[in-house]
Amino acid sequence: MSKSKICSPTLISCGIIIPELHFGPFSRKWWLEISTEKGQETFPIRVGMSIVTELNGQNFTARVFKGNEGQPKYICESGEYTSEGKDNISSALNTLYQRIFKTKTKYSGVSEFGLDNPLILEKLLDGVLFRPFSVMVEKYKIFIYGLGVSDNKDFHGAGTGYRSSFISDYKRKRCLFLQSIKNQHCCIEIFDDEKIIAQFEGETPNEVWAKINLLLKFNGDDLFGLKDLNTQKQLTLHQKFTCTFKDWNNLNVMELLYLKHLKTYTLANIDWYKLFENWSLQSSDIIEIHSELSKIYPPNHIFNDRELRAWRALIKAAGGTNITPFDKKESKVL
Numbered sequence: 001m002s003k004s005k006i007c008s009p010t011l012i013s014c015g016i017i018i019p020e021l022h023f024g025p026f027s028r029k030w031w032l033e034i035s036t037e038k039g040q041e042t043f044p045i046r047v048g049m050s051i052v053t054e055l056n057g058q059n060f061t062a063r064v065f066k067g068n069e070g071q072p073k074y075i076c077e078s079g080e081y082t083s084e085g086k087d088n089i090s091s092a093l094n095t096l097y098q099r100i101f102k103t104k105t106k107y108s109g110v111s112e113f114g115l116d117n118p119l120i121l122e123k124l125l126d127g128v129l130f131r132p133f134s135v136m137v138e139k140y141k142i143f144i145y146g147l148g149v150s151d152n153k154d155f156h157g158a159g160t161g162y163r164s165s166f167i168s169d170y171k172r173k174r175c176l177f178l179q180s181i182k183n184q185h186c187c188i189e190i191f192d193d194e195k196i197i198a199q200f201e202g203e204t205p206n207e208v209w210a211k212i213n214l215l216l217k218f219n220g221d222d223l224f225g226l227k228d229l230n231t232q233k234q235l236t237l238h239q240k241f242t243c244t245f246k247d248w249n250n251l252n253v254m255e256l257l258y259l260k261h262l263k264t265y266t267l268a269n270i271d272w273y274k275l276f277e278n279w280s281l282q283s284s285d286i287i288e289i290h291s292e293l294s295k296i297y298p299p300n301h302i303f304n305d306r307e308l309r310a311w312r313a314l315i316k317a318a319g320g321t322n323i324t325p326f327d328k329k330e331s332k333v334l
Contacts, residue, residue: 009053009114011123015046015064016305024132025178025191026144028165029071031132034116039303043121044130045072051113051120056101062113064091069194074109086126127306129261129313135228137218142166142225148181150238154204155181155233156226164225168215170198179205179224186224188212244319248276257317265310271296276318286323 022030024045031042049064053196060078067073067086072087074092081100086092089109098104114120125131132145132194148161155162162181167174176191186208202208205220221227241260247253258272266272274296279287289311293303312322 002090004187009051009112009117009120011049011114011120012061013048013050013053013298014126015049017044017127017309018047018176019309021047021070023065023132025165026070026176026194027145029133030108032115033134034121036118036121040134042117043124044128046124047072049124051115052113053114055097055107055112058100058324060093060096060112062092062109088230089115113287127265129308129309133230133234135225135230137222137225137228140166140168140223141230144224144225144231144234146180147234148211148240148325149235150181150184152184153263155186157239158226162224162226166223170214186220203254218239237329242317243261245280248318249279254318255316261317262310265307267297267301283320 020039021027027196030045032045033040034041035041045064047066050061051233052059052061054060058078060076062074062076065073065075067085071087073087074089075085076083076089076092076096078100081096083092083099085098086095088290090107091109093109093112094106097107097288098324105301110116132143135142135144142164142332143166144162144164146161148159148164150159151157158181160182166181167176167177168177168180168191170177170192172244178191180187180290184203186202187230188200188208189196198212200211201210202211205224205226207220209215209218209220209223215223219227224232229244237292241257243250243257254273262272272278275292278292289308293311
């Protein structure tokens with residue numbers, strides 16, 4: 001059932017991107033897949049995101065927060081009424097609407113709060129440097145939430161940093177399979193809820209899947225999502241915007257990285273290349289990013305999260321690796 005609205009949904013707060021949520025093991029819960037003119041695209045569900053809309057002459061506000069399981073939770077507010085935290089935005093809206101108006105009317109929370117509205121979706125992409133995507137292997141949706149490239153033919157152009165996941169049965173339980181490439185090895189971790197219950201490693205995707213002895217009709221390369229045409233396209237694009245330490249003196253390559261990752265998010269007149277020049281001249285391979293950035297920025301410059309993410313993306317694309325053993329930014333050392 002549908003009723004006309006007096007006003008369109010309005011994004012009050014864009015919220016924030018949290019790397020360990022949006023690009024971590026359970027990131028598939030933090031992205032919406034929407035059909036657009038370009039096809040299926042993903043858009044982030046941001047922590048702290050807040051949207052207001054009007055239904056039946058009354059304002060309803062949806063808010064997003066991180067649940068105890070590390071997955072998005074939604075609450076809906078209207079006047080003095082507030083819903084409990086729900087797993088999806090429709091449930092939060094309908095629970096509150098039915099409580100207020102004593103009706104069984106149901107709405108699509110995605111539509112009513114504009115999560116299919118191009119203007120709102122574009123704002124949610126602000127500062128997002130990589131968007132996960134899905135590929136299908138028969139009935140299995142392989143969610144690819146990290147890219148890394150190499151010249152290893154067994155990985156079809158992928159490399160360290162490549163990560164994908166999908167859901168299937170393991171020992172009669174519905175489990176999450178996390179697949180990754182790390183240091184020229186392929187790893188599969190199997191989770192029951194948030195608990196890891198099995199882990200396997202092999203030299204290639206086919207070898208590691210042979211050790212699990214599941215889904216035998218499929219090729220390991222396919223289950224990793226490596227051979228899909230869209231994956232290959234994304235890896236090719238990613239390859240163009242990455243390099244190694246050996247390329248730091250190639251200004252054409254470094255300029256491409258700057259244009260791709262940093263230019264839009266920082267001061268126009270900053271001598272960004274100076275960081276790499278200083279780094280290449282020092283005896284140690286390790287830098288502390290904040291102290292190095294302070295050398296090339298004005299003393300009163302205040303970095304926002306988006307700008308720092310852009311710098312980290314640039315350094316990673318240039319071959320830098322985050323060596324801190326922390327999951328939640330306890331340290332600022334790169």
